[in-house]
Amino acid sequence: MNYEKILPNGIIKTNEKYIKILKIIPINFNLKSEMEKKAILNSYKIFLKTYNSDIQILIQSKKEDLSKHISNIEFQKNIENNNIKNISNNYIEYIKELNKRKKSSTKNYYIIIKNDKNNEIENYENLVCDELTENYLKIKDCLSRCGNNVIDINEKKEIIEILFSFLNSQKFIFE
DSSP states (O other), X not given: OOEEEEOTTSEEEESSOEEEEEEEEOOOGGGSOHHHHHHHHHHHHHHHHHOOSOEEEEEEEEEOOOHHHHHHHHHHTTSSOHHHHHHHHHHHHHHHHHHHHHOOEEEEEEEEEEOOSOTTSTTHHHHHHHHHHHHHHHHXXXXXXXXXXXXXXXXXXXXXXXXXXXXXXXXXXXX
16 A cells, blocks of 8 residues: 555544554453443444444454463572473463464454545645544444554554554455
């Protein structure tokens, strides 16, 4: 995706439009009681009914990198106690085998919002930034009621990393 610039507030100017990326830290829905699940679903329905702009929801899966965890365990193997060495070796083998069978992965959840304004308006960029910021606050408010955390991605380095990771996994996500 070609982008012209990333504004200080994390808004990305592409050739044709402005977009903003929000990272969602989800709740574990399966751990909730039936009453909590109903409340969460109702809050989510309200969000979908009241939010009147286009959004794109992206879920990005990455294979889990367990090397750091394994190296921490291997550090324990340096202890002279043979029981700890055996337990550490068995645990490392268990983790590796489990990872092969289940293919452990982490998931990142994003919402992409874009502007709907005509770019021939005076002060266009300021209006778009205001609109996208307002939409971010609406989404944050609604999804927070569901128990999710919404993070405003506004650092240029993080935005570039996210765009790069999207483009390596998909060719056309913003069409």
